[in-house]
Amino acid sequence: MKLSFWDILASMVMLGGLAMATIFINIFINPYSFINPFPPPTPVASLQVPTLTPSQRSLPELWTATPETPGVPSVTSVYTTGTATATGTRLILPTGTATRTKTAIPIIKTATKTPNRTLTSIAYLTPTKTTSSGDDEHPTTPGTPTTSSSTSVSTPVWSWTKSTDNVGVSYYQVTWGGDTDCNNTSYTTTSRTWTAPAMTAGTTRYICVRAVDAAGNKSDWAGPSGFTYALAGAPSATTNAATSVNSTSAVLNGLINANSHDTTVFFQYGTTTSYGTTQAGTPATVTGSTSTAVSYTLTGLTPNTTYHFRVYGTNSVTTTYGADVTFKTLGTPTTTTITGISVEPSVVGQSYTVSVSVAPVTTGTVSVSDGTGAVCSPAITLSGGTGTCTLTSTTAGTKTISAIFSGNSTYATSTGTATHQVDKGTPIVSVWPSASAISYGQTLASSTLSGGAAIPSGTFSWIDPSVTPALGTSSQNVRFTPSNSANYNTVDGTVNVTVNKANQTTLVAHVDHTPVVYNTTAELSTTGGSGTGAVTFNIGSSTGCALSDATHIIVTNVGGTCVVTATKADDGNYYEATSAPLTIALAKANPVTVWPTGSTITYGALLGTSILSGETVITSGTLQWVNPTTVPPAGDPSYSVSFTPDDTTNYNTVTHNVSLHVNKATPTVDTWPTASAINAGQALSASTLSGGHASVAGSFAFESPTTVPGATGPQNVVFTPVDSANYESVLGSVIVTVNP
Known part of the structure; x- marks a missing residue:
């Protein structure tokens, strides 16, 4: 029987399953078999595990004031000293079996708790796995703390807008104290209002707030906000800088506001912040509710010494002190004198010597300057109280030369001055520029100046660019203008300019009328051109015209051409010029x-x-x-x-x-009409004309139809043609019978 494809596939799957089952059973019985791709670690023959037996001792609780630094956790862990005894235990692990033993480890911890206690204790820690909450999002920064408490309240109440957090804010951390960097005593509150501890009158304290969530995430600090507590009626005191400070005296200054309670004014001073000397101020007593300037003049001070001082006011309410201010007395007075300047006046860039004396010193350093950037370098080193240095002013004008004695631990600094005039310098032109050639009739403005060298830098230009030089080469005036014109004068010189013949302006030929009729003349003329050269006309190979004279043409053949050019001759200043060809239209004559x-x-x-x-x-x-x-x-x-x-x-x-x-033509009447008889007494109009014939159409009528004939006889008849515009009328007669 022949096996099908599916029979073969089923057999292969079954054999593969049996093979896999055999491998798994073998690995299960012997995990260390070579067929296991992931064998366990090779077991040790024996494992000695130490047993830790701590030697305990009683530790008292230690409560120590420890200020908390904001942003720094307040728990410190330390291991105590003690004796641990280890005992060995031999552990035999059977093949294929792994045994793990957990041992508790004694830990001694010292925990610092806010605000002012440190607790030392002992604990045993069993190894545990710490699982994070997974919340690492910080709360938002709360609003800046504000208070509506009066400055006469010693416990101001603060509030702020809430912070938000993805889980929720657990509490707010508040710091309160005299530092402005939030590094003060720390407090906590779950509310958004907080009442400060009682303050001392005349002091200023600062508050900062931040939010903390359940995971310990902290927001940024909000603040600081400050508050100054002043008792009602307490004086205010402001220490101002000392004035008129010299070697042995100074004036101490301040402001006192009595706040409506008579206040006595004092100054404390000395070489340290302990002061040591107290003097009544001037005025000694101030009143009212506005700030009053107070002072005290110190004398007999030690030269070159730093002093501390402050002002304070005392009234029935309290005493208020101003801040500490320092000043330093000058050394022993000296006099610095400029005894001479070697060149007067000098010019920009010229060196001159300045001589100086300083009394009553013999040695020291004097710096000298002209007030506009020039200084002696190096400075003068005094010998026997005198010295000199070389100064070079780089700008023009009236200078105030200053000599400043630097002073030392014994002698005060001093300054001497003198006036010195520095005139503008004269540039040095080492190479004058060259001028490009121009054409006759052009001004110097058309010539380009190039090259040239001078110190300092600047520009060359024509003094009068509108000058029109003659033909040939001539010397023309040029001026050098320094870029630093405030400190240097201009310098004039000359350069050669070549003027070449010029091309004339465009010459144009004209004819006085066009077209020009056969056998007539036309006048020629020109526009443009330059100079005084003569103008001539040329018809070249024209076949339709000829020059009748120097300035006229005559048309000789309308069927030909007439092209004229004009030439203006060279007059010495301008080259010859020829116009463009002028084609003149020709016309036939009327015969x-x-x-x-x-x-x-x-x-x-x-x-x-x-x-x-x-x-x-x-x-x-x-x-x-x-x-x-x-x-x-x-x-x-x-x-x-x-x-x-x-x-x-x-x-x-x-x-x-x-x-x-x-x-007009005269028609022919070949038959005149006949007239009917009338009775005596009747007019001709009673007679009817009939018949008659003429060469053209027309009609017959009595010439005078009102006539009454007396007897039978001829009467005039008129033939009137229909076309009376071209034919004349014809007069004839007929016999008219008149019955009795």
Whole structure:
């Protein structure tokens, strides 16, 4: 039977399971088998464990005042001295079995508890595993402590806004005392208000607060905030700096506010803060409720000595002391004199010697300066009370030379002064600059100065840049201006400038009109150019014009070209200049100067039958009606006449309206009409004309229809053509019969 894939796979899984079970059983029976990938440590044959037997002794409780430093834990652990006896125990560990023994260890601890006790005790610690709470988030900083207590209250009440914490604030730590860095006596409170211990009048204390949570995490300090306790009516005292301090005397100063209780004023002074001497102030007594300046003048002091002093006031309420202030008396007075200056005046950069004497000393150091940065280096070392040094002023002006004796443990410092004039210095120009060449007509401003060297640094420039030098090379004035013009004068010199011929300004050729008509002239001119050179014109290879004289052209062939250039000659200062080519437009001439008139014709005749005459032309050609087959109407019409020149290159074909006179035509009456008879006494208008025929359309009518004929006879009849504008009327007669 053939095995399937799944049969083979099932067999392999079963065999693998049996193999793994065999390995695990073997490791369980013998953990140290070579087939165990993680064997236990090799057991020792025996293990000797010491047994610690402490020798106890009775320890009294020790209560010692120990100020707590904020931010520093207040528990200190120490091991006591004693005797421990160790006994050995042999422990045999069977194969495959591990045994662990825990032994208690005696520990002696000293614990410092806030605020002022230290407890020493003994305890036994059993090894334990410490598990952290997991809270390492610090509380937020509480608000700055404030108080509304009056300064006359000795126990001010403080409050602050709360701190927040992720778990919760357990308590607030408060420090209170005279330091402003929160390093004072520590207190705790779970409230956000705290009452300070009673204060001594006239003292100032400072409070700081921080929050602590259950895990011991602390916030930053809030504060410090200060409070000064003053009894009602207690004087205030402020010690001010001493004035008028010299070798043996000084004036002590202060401010006293009696706060409405008469207050006696005193000064204490001495070489230490123990003072030792008390003197009544001036005034000796102050009143009122405002600060009063008080003083006392000390004499007989020791030179070069530091003294301490303070002011205090005493009234019926209390005594208030000002702060300690120090001053140092000067040494024995000295006089420093500047006995001479070797150069007067000096100039900037020039050295001069300053001589000094100091009395009553013989040795010492004197520093000398000019008040604007120049100092003697090194300073004067006195010999026999005198000395000299060299000073070099770097700025101009009137200087106050100061000589300062530095003083020593015996003699006071002193200063001597003298006035010294320092004039501006003169720069040294070692190399004058070179000037770039310019063209005739340019000013010096167009020439660039380059190079040149001078001490101190500065710039070179033309004294008068508007000067226009002549052609050639000439010497021109240059000025050196130092950058430090406050302390150095300007220096004038000369440099050579070369002036070359100049290019003229652009020359432009012009013609007085354009286009220029055939066989006429035009005037030429120019603009631009420079100098006095003559101007000439040139037509070059032009085929349509010629120079009729020096400044005119004439058109000779409209079909050609006319290009003119102008040239202005070199006059010694300017190079020759030629204009750009000027192309002049040419135009054909009109050949007819006087147009003809047409001869008179009669209506019905063609325009071409009118003869043109009376014209004036300047060239040969053909003159004719443009539309000769036209039949003009009667009157004085105008019709176009053209003149076509034989020379069409230079002359235009022109047209012009010419008028002529056209007479009216006379129609032909080939049959006159007949008139009907009328009765005697009737007018001709009673007779009817009938019949009649003429060459054009029209009508017959009696010339005088109101006439009353007396008998039969001829009467005038008028034929009036319909086209009366072009035809004349015709007069004839007919016989009119008149019945009796």
